[in-house]
Structure formats: C-alpha cells, structure tokens
Amino acid sequence: MSQPDPVRPRLVLVTTPLGDAEAEDRLRAALSGGDVASVIVDAAGRDSAAFQRLAELLVPIVQEAGAAALIADDTRCAGRVGADGIHLTGGDLEALAEAVERFQPKSIVGASGFETRHDALEAGENLPDYLMFGRLAGDQKDAPHERNLELAAWWAQIVELPCILMGGASLEALDEAIASGAEFVALGAAVFGPGVDSAEAVRRANAMFDAALPGAKA
Template sequence: MTRTPCQLYLVSPLDVGGNFPDRLTAALDAGPVAAFQFRVKGLDQHEAARLAEPLQAICAAHDVAFIVNDDVALAKRLGADGVHMGQDDGDPREARRELGPNAQIGVTCHASRHFAMEAGEAGADYVAFGAFFPTATKTVEHHAEPEILEWWQGMFELPCVAIGGITPDNGGELVEAGADFLAVSGAVWNDPEGPAAAVKRFEKLLAG
C-alpha cells in the first residue's frame, strides 16, 4: 500500500488577534497546508468564536481543514471541520456524537502506544505523537522518539501526526519514520522571514 506523502498541519499561536489573519493568508498562499488548528487559551467562547470566524473563512477559501483545539462546544458552534482533543478533554465517542460522522477528530497521545490504540478504538480520525523536540509553544511533559511513528505505521492505517519543536531542519527524520502530518507552530509563526518563507521551506522538505 502506497502511503500518501506527509503534509503540513499548522497550529495557531495563542495570540490570533491583530494582523494574524493576514499572516495566516500569507502562510496558506505560500504552499500546500492540509489543516489549521485554532488553539487559544483562557477566552470565553464568544470571544474565541469572534477570533475564529475570519480565520475559518480564510481556511475555507484555501480548502484547508479548520480544527478547533480542546473545545468540542466551540467546534460545534462554528461548524468547524473537526476538533483536536487532549487526554483530559473528554471522550472521542462523545465528540463524535456532538459533531457528527464527518468531523475530523484528533487525539493527543504523547509517547503512549496505549493511548494511541485507545484513541483508534474510540473512533479518532488521527492520533498525534510528541513532543519530538524541545518547544517553546507549550510545556513539554512527554518526549516521543521517531520509533513510535514507525511502529504505528507498521500496525495501523489511521494517520499519525508528529508535533513538538518541528522545523524544516529536523523534520526529515519524522517524515522518514512515517509521520502523515507534521504539526508546526513556532517554526512558522516565529520565522524571522515570515510565515510564507517558513511554509516554503517545509514544502521543500515534504517534497523530498
């Protein structure tokens, strides 16, 4: 069975106000992106929805899946393409009941084979492993090795996402190990040349 080439999965910075819609547009214009995860913390749902709506429209115009981090209720309110759930964010089965059969449901599995198999049994559409490298985006409590991607690809057809400190310079070994998606935040939004330049570097990496 031929695997689909690895794709880019962008995760938002925590601050998506100001000129961020323009930066997202520049990133999505620069090269192929499969999905964008809306990840904000500490906002009420009304404010989160206000910030999400223009970004969701940009993703729709670029045919990029719009995934909400952690919040099934917000994903349902927005009619998002899916939700990404942490280990403490509830049951994927309940999210499926709320969001319907076509929603993309992803589950963070850290470095745990057990969590990943549980997520698959619960009907997740993808599992996410990491962090593979040091990252400033969030506190790293779990470190994953590329071998877990090789193991997953050898056992299951469900797509796997690699996350955590991934850059165009270090992502190659994760692609080789079997990642279906590279989830990237800081390496794109904090790139000194801007998000478009970063996406083009990832595009070159993923083109092999």
C-alpha cells in the same frame, strides 16, 4: 523492525503561537505558501469569548484556502463557526468516544494527549479520523520530541489510522519528522514564530517533503 513505507506527508498548521493582532495576516501568508491539509485553531490561553472571535476570523480563511479548519477542545465554538472538525487535546478516552459518536461522519474528530503505546491503541479503537503525537505547544525546541518521533514511527508502521506528528520549532529538523513515516506533520513555531516568513516556511516545508520522498504517495 523495518521502516514504514515512504509516505509524502502533508502539512498541518497549529495557530498556538499567533497573537490576535497578527493572526489573520500571518495565517493568510502561510496558506499562500503551498499545500496545507488542515489548521488546528487553538485557544492558547484565551477565554471563550476571545477564542470565539479568533475562530470566527480564522476558520473562513482556512476553508477558502481549501484546508480543513479544526477547533481545539471547544465543540460549541466549532459548531458556531462552521468548522470542519474538532481536535481534543486531553488524552481522555471517554471524551474521545463521545465526540466520535456525536460528530462523525459529518465532522472530523482527532485527538492528542495519548502518550504511551497502550493508550494510543486504546484511543485508536474509538476510530477517530487521526491521532496526533505531541502537544499543540510542544514545539519549544528545534527538533521534535524524541518520544513523539518514536510513537509516530511505531504507529505509522502498524496502524492504518493516520497520525500527525508535532514537529519542532525549526525547519532544520524537519527531516527527522519526515523519516518517522507520519502521514501529517504539524508545525506551529516553525511557521508562526517571531521573525519567521510564514509563506516561505510553508513553501520550504513542502519542498522538503517532496525532496525527501520523491515519488512517494501522499
């Protein structure tokens, strides 16, 4: 099987590791570090009221930086805060089809949770704006999960619909994600983990994208 054409991926940030007290400052820092395509705002165990407050705080920051703000799994919250779209994590074909019908093209609709080739292809038939391989909190190890790397590489080669690959917890393994050919790489702990300089992490990730694929199309 031939490798996918080189694509200079773009960065997606996942807020899952952020606590309430640090969320605003660390997100602002990350967004100051360079190109970010979108930010997925995740409840990460918060109740609906706490998540609403978090989203109200973070969505304008994301949009002011020129990135797309996506709300995970809560369409009502997404509407109330004026988010740019929603991200469904449940791997539910019926829910994805309903969201595409209800919210596109005004809002971005993406999804994750489809963990086999067959399921991913079925999900893609609903024409979301993207599919993501990996869980929002799936970056517990330094490197991306091997299954997600394989799915992203396969998908990028045969399907025009863009994909996001959930990266690992360390930028030291970012080259593996870049090599998959995925159009977007999502990072959570690698940018927002304890002791991480979030701005520097985003700068470094973008530098690695540029260095790994000089001249590749973004």
